[in-house]
Amino acid sequence: xxxxxxxxxxxxxxxxxxxRQTVTxxxxxxxxxxxxxFIGMGPTPLLPVxxxxxxxxxxx
Numbered sequence: 665x666x667x668x669x670x671x672x673x674x675x676x677x678x679x680x681x682x683x684r685q686t687v688t689x690x691x692x693x694x695x696x697x698x699x700x701x702f703i704g705m706g707p708t709p710l711l712p713v714x715x716x717x718x719x720x721x722x723x724x
Contacts, residue, residue: 688696 685693
């Protein structure tokens with residue numbers, strides 16, 4: 665099952681990237697990629713805190 669999801673996940677990523685590059689003007693492609701990376705990977709350092717239950721303690 666992991667193989668199937670991993671394979672199709674990669675295919676979806678490549679397809680989305682190809683479509684995004686097709687519709688985005690050349691001058692904006694770097695900014696679009698940077699924004700998507702920031703939104704997608706930006707919260708990654710916060711995941712261990714949110715999963716451990718200590719997020720509420722840090723919030724107040």
